[in-house]
Each structure stands twice: as structure tokens, then as C-alpha cells.
Amino acid sequence: MRNRHLGIYLPIAELSVNLFTLLAIGAAVGFLSGMFGVGGGFLITPLLILYNIPPAIAVGTGANQVIATSLSGALVHYKRRSIDFKLGGLLLAGGIVGSSFGAIVFSLLRRYGQLDLTISLLYVMFLGIIGGLMLVESVASMRAAKVEQLAIPTTPPAPSGLQTLIHRLPWKMRFEESKLYISAIPVLVLGLFIGFLSAIMGVGGGFIMVPAMIYLLKVPTNVVVGTSLFQIIFVSAYTTFIHATANHAVDVVLATCLMVGGVIGAQYGADVGQKLKGEQLRSLLAMLVLAVALRIAYGLFVTPDRIYTIAITGAS
């Protein structure tokens, strides 16, 4: 009754939340997606968990929200013709298999009461690694720019052993748009891996997909983001569908609030993004990613309010 005009009831999460808080989360993440050119799933899901949305629903709804942002972004790239459909299609094929497998693991973890912990651990691990690498890289390139007065491309060297392995694999295919001639195996494996994470973490996976495509597959940077976004639309749509049918974990009311906020936020974010330098932008994002990772890690170690939890296992 207190927040009668501000409150909104989420029918699947089965709780009342503040409408403006949801719109603000959506807008803030949308602003960052516009500014940094990321999908935002890796921020939405942990923010929802911190806002007391049950982790399973945060994941299912996060995947739903990712469809909108990735489609919006991919349309821009489609007009610029910076999407490699053949490469994207192959990544997608791996992604569908990975997502199906991820959804099965998700159900099993939920049944044994280990889902919330696994989601948090995966977030701490991936956000920690990606945030740390980005921070080191952006600080190094800021220093380099200061010292030598010119921007030196500081691409972190990928493990050379892995690269040689990738180039020795069979089933080579030609990707005309990307001007690549590589084996289909690493492409499928990458898609599979990201699809798996998409189902368990509720992310599009662009934050892993983009660096992996650049450093491991050597895809030219101009088609990387478009191609990644293109396949994320379909993998997250598939993931949303699976979570809605198998786990009843998609809250459309929640997703709509986030997407509407996100659409508005993205407009302003893109304007700000164009005014900031690349390294500054990346170091800011890196610090944000690390902050989220630390906050989730804190939640794992701090003594919970309640030692006991209840999970309803069947309908009445």
C-alpha cells in the first residue's frame, strides 16, 4: 500500500517492486550499453539479483532483455553491412546446442539447490577476469599514449599454442565477409560455450564473444560486433523460449520495464560514448565490471540473514 502508485507487481517473480527503480536499472544499463556498445545482460542479471529478484528469474528475464538490445544494435550493423552471416550462422548452430545443454544443467542445479551459488560464482569469475584484463589493457594503453603521444595498438597476445592448434584443425571453411579461412570446429565450440553461459547466466555473451573472435579466430574488428550481435539475438531468443517453457523463469512484466528503460537510456549513452576516448571508456567499463564482481563476491561470503531457505517443489 505504501508505494501504491509506484509499485508494480511482477507476476512470475511474485513480488511487488518499485516501477521507477526498474526503469532506472534498465535506463542505467541501457545508457552503458549505448556508451560501450555492449548488450548489458551481464549487468542486468546481477543487478536484478542484488535487487532481490530470485536468481532463476533474473537469468530468464535477462535473456529476454538481451534480445531487444542485441536486435537494436544488430539493425545498425545490418545497414552498415558489417555482419558476416555465414560465420554468425555457424556460431549460432553451436549456440543453440550449448544453450539447450545449459538449460538442462540449470534445471538440475535448481533441483539440488545449487543454482543461486553457481550463478554467483560464474559471475564473480567471468566479471573478475574480463574486468581485470580490460583494466590492465586500458591503463597500459593510456600510459602508452601519454608517453609516446601516439596510440599504440596494445592487443594482448593470445596464447600462441591455442592459435597454432586452431589453425591446424580440419574442416576448414571460407568466410568471405571476414576474409577468413579457418576450421569450423573452433567456431562451433565458441558458439557452444557462449550458448551454455547464456542459458546459465542470462547473458548474450558479447563480452566474451567479441574478444574471443578478435584474438582467437582473428576476425576483422569491423565485422566482429555486428556478427556477435546477430547471433546473440537468436541464441538469447532460443534461451528465453527454453527458460519460459522448461523453467517458467521469464517475467514479461519485468522484462518490459527493463527494455523500455534500456531503449531510452541507450540513446543518451551513445552520445556520451562518442565524446569519450576509447581507453577512458574501457577503463570506466572495467571498473564498473569489477565493482559488480566484488559486490556479488561479498554476497557469497557475508553471513546471510537466513540460514534456511524454502523451495516449493510442486504445485498445490
Next chain:
Amino acid sequence: MKRATCLTLLAGLASSLFAPVASAQNELPPESLQIGLSTDTISISSNFGGTALTIFGALDGADPLIQRQGRYDLVVVLEGPEVPLVVRRKQRVFGMWVNTASASFDLAPLSYIAASTRNLQDITDKQTFSKLALGVAALKLDSNADKTAIAGEFSEAYKTLNAEAGTYSESAGKVEFISQNLFRATLQLPASVPVGQHQARAYLFRNGTFIRESSAELAIVKSGTEQAIYRAAQDQSIWYGFAAVALAVVIGWLGNAIFRKG
């Protein structure tokens, strides 16, 4: 489902009526008890913040002397739907809090809201409450797996969590006689009251002895759009999934259109 409940109820009434007749005709309690609800369905909206539910009841054939001395006691309970559930316990593992132990219950009521004329311990003794499985402490959760100490610990934890949420409660003094024969029970339904079929039951005690029980059914349903969305997600999950995807596509496309203009 509903018919079955009615039949058991009738059977129960019949046995409680006829058993004493057969054994000791003279000791048949003269009191009769009846409770009624003004409605058999309560619909709660999305901004439901809890409410007080009033249940009226009639006590006929009461002994005026005992009534004047206040030695009739009533306990009125609204018990929520029973569902299978798991209670889990967290423990520190390498510094992190991990679910390690659990107990599953075949059927546990999601809510148990009681009101009584006086404090329960002043009405009758523990054995009687235990026999009737009446009151939060005496309520038994149905566990098939283990009837050991661990199940006891988890069933206590389940009751504590519900007490904190307001879904398990006992309030003394919330059943009042408004006349010689009529009484009124006020039950505080919390915002988190579960939806589903609830059962209201009244227990009559005279001088600490249980005499009669009367019950009524109450359905609590979610109203409006939220309920429609919830039902669609449960029953029509394939269409719900398609709709969720379609909605995101429309918003994403609109976002792109707006973005391009700006």
C-alpha cells in the same frame, strides 16, 4: 477435489455425531458449532498489502452458566494450500555460504493463521493440541523421507521462516463473543498470503475439553492481468515463450527506430 473434501467432512461429522450416541447417550455435548464466511472467494490484486479476514460463527446450545464464566474457548484457523517443498540449510564451505543439508516435505501448509479467545496454553494442555494437531507448535508437516531429528529441525525452521513472513501466526484475543451465541474471529492475512484453496476451521473447547469442530472453504485468487500472465506462463508456456520473444523483438526494433531519429 472439492466433492471429496465435502464427503470426508460429512463423514467426520457423522462419526463425531454418532459415536458418542452409541457409547454414552447422556454425555452428548449439547453445544453445536457453525462458522460462515461472507464469501467463498477472495481475490487479491497486485498491490495487495494484507487484510483482516472476519469469520463469524454461531455456538448454539451453550450452557449459560459456563458462557457467563467465560469457560468456552474457541480457536479459529485458516490453513493455506498444502504443497510439497524442500527446506535447505546453508553452511560455510571455504568461507562461502553453500546449501549443504536439506529435508523434503510431502505436504506442508503454505500458511497457518490462527486466532483464539485466549493464549493457547491457557485453553487446554499440550497433549490435546498435539492430538488435534492444532496451533503452530503442534502442526505436523508431512515428511516421508526421514522422521528423524533432522526433519524436526527443518520443520521448525520452516515454521520460523513463515512466522517471520507473517504466513504462520497465532493471535490471542482475536476471537470474541459478540452475543451469547455469536462469535467473531479476526484473522490477519499478510501481503504474502498464498493463493489457492484455504480451509477455515473452528475448534470449540469447554473447560479445556475439546467438544466440536466446524469448517468452511475459502479460495484466495489473484485478480486481473497479473493472474492472467501467471496462468499463461504456467499453462501456455509455449505461447508465453513466443510472446516474450516477440515483445522483445518489437521493443528492440522500436528502440532502433527511435535511436536512428535521435
